[in-house]
Amino acid sequence: MSAERRGLIFQLLGIAAAFAILVIWLVTADLTETERQTLDPATILKYTQQHLEITLISAVIVLLIAIPLGILLTRPSVRKAAPAVRAVANFGQAAPAIGVIVLLAFWLGFGARTAIVSLVIYAILPVLSNTIVGLQQVDQRLVEAGRGIGMSQLAVLFKIELPLAVPVMLAGIRTALVLLVGTATLATFINGGGLGILITTGVNLNLNVVLIAGSLLVALLALTIDWVGRLVEQLARPKGLS
Amino acid sequence: MSDPKISSTSEPSGNVTGASIMLEEVTKTYPGQKKSAVGGLTLEIPAGSIVMFVGPSGCGKTTTLKMINRLIEPTSGQIVINGEDVTGMNGDELRRRIGYVIQAGGLFPHMTVATNIAMVPKMLGWSKEKIAARVDELLELVSLDPELYRDRFPKELSGGQQQRVGVARALAADPPVLLMDEPFGAVDPITRQRLQDELLNIQSEVQKTIVCVTHDFDEAVKLGDWIAIFNEGAQLEQYDSPERILANPASEFVENFIGSGAGLKQLTLTRVNEVELLGTVTTTPGKRASDVLSQIQGAGRKFAVVLDSRGRPLRRLDRRQLSRAEIIEGTYDPDLPVVGEQATLNDALDTMLVASAESAIVTGPRDVFKGLITVQTVMEAIAAANASMDQDHEAPVGLNSGAINVVDIEQGSSSGESA
Missing domain, CATH: 3.10.580.10 (CBS-domain)
Incomplete structure (x- = not known):
């Protein structure tokens, strides 16, 4: 526990330090006019906001789809369908995100909405499979004990199975969030906004400072989201579990 | 019904709170299987007594136990508790009226001892004060200091203590019937002996009807007022008091099951x-x-x-x-x-x-x-x-109908129906 807590503090300090170095470097560096315009703090803030928006909206949709689906697929009556559904979700993650995002854009049109759709396809797998695994690893004798003392199936699900699956499920959600932050960079290709624009601008106009700043910002954002996820995992872990 | 045991602590007092259970031609057949897991079992479980189900693994004793609270739904037949046919009623409501204990207690690891015990009273809508008082009372009953153990989590308890809490949880709403599925299988021999002693102490206070599955014949002799010995398909080989089973095994199967040390089994029949x-x-x-x-x-x-x-x-x-x-x-x-x-x-x-x-x-x-x-x-x-072994008493009814050749001649009322 304390080791994990120390890890959390180190991660936060690391993120803060890296961010400070980035800022100092950008302030002191000898920037061209184009670079200065692109890296204007207000603009960056706007891009970051867009980036987070895309990420969080996709994340919420992922949760709304994957968790109920995962629960459904562990119920005795539909358990047999689990491998098939997982194969589909697997395909969603295995397909190259850049390909999916561009192809979908041709079909659904360019913009943030399409970006969100493809991000959702991309990030369903970790949440879905961790929900399934988390529920499957709950000791069946506890489920039976719950039924045996007169709890309904629904009560057993909400009071026993889900609380005991929370640690595994949260790990999957955190993985999905980190994937989403990274992949949201691709939204810029279909005019979806986000920090990805700094990277593409950097590449297209051969502005190395912009390219590096953009990449670092995305990485730091992912690490921050990961940190928040870890914190939630620690706080939400049911008491009494080792 | 006379208590076959001469045990002085379980006085045959009038405050039996247990209910009688009657299984009537209960059968369980799983889809896709030709042989029934439980075949036409009729069994009377007298109120306030401890009945032990023993038999080799896979003989259907656990299935039979779980059909009493309908965790497993019988394919046919009736379950009657205290004269009331419970075969058709809502299973969840039925189970709230029947205590259930499994191996290692089956405590929910993310809930405290108190919360675990309070599960059934909460479902029954008891007030908070009443529940809190009941939790303490039950912890006392199972020899755990409420102050010390109330707020602990199961992993902070030893195996024996977890099992005690499991029993307390099962008794929480004061159910007339207690079902136990190999309750003491997961603890070391010395703890098991203590828990058995404690269960007998508790039973002498509460006088429930207890049905307990075990694979340990010694445990059955020690705890049981009556022992039902099952063969495959829950075919009842013998259903009688420990003394009589030891003295007159009904079949070769029973003899083998008891083991050759039956003479020394008398040791298990006498209490300190x-x-x-x-x-x-x-x-x-x-x-x-x-x-x-x-x-x-x-x-x-x-x-x-x-x-x-x-x-x-x-x-x-x-x-x-x-x-x-x-x-x-x-x-x-x-x-x-x-x-x-x-x-x-x-x-x-x-x-x-x-x-x-x-x-x-x-x-x-x-x-x-x-x-x-x-x-x-x-x-x-x-x-x-x-020196003094023979006693006259009447054993409760127990037989299988139809299926195989074990039809008691005295009880020969139900025969003929072929499976």
């Missing part, structure tokens, strides 16, 4: 509180050792037993130890050979052998010192028990 205990010199911490030594010598004993302020034995001191010490010490000796008064002579002998002592200390309710039991006492008791 049924034999005469020896007194001894007792003392308390802080006394002068030399005084105690002279007391022992005066009484002609080999050792003195040190008791704490509540009369619970802490350790024993022999003459040599006493002559070396000045003041009696109050430290607790964990290897002290102790048996409860509800324990069987078999347990007592076991305890003595493990401790390589020729006597063991006997304790009563709340672990209070009662006396000593010696190897000599045990031997005499076996001889006496062997």
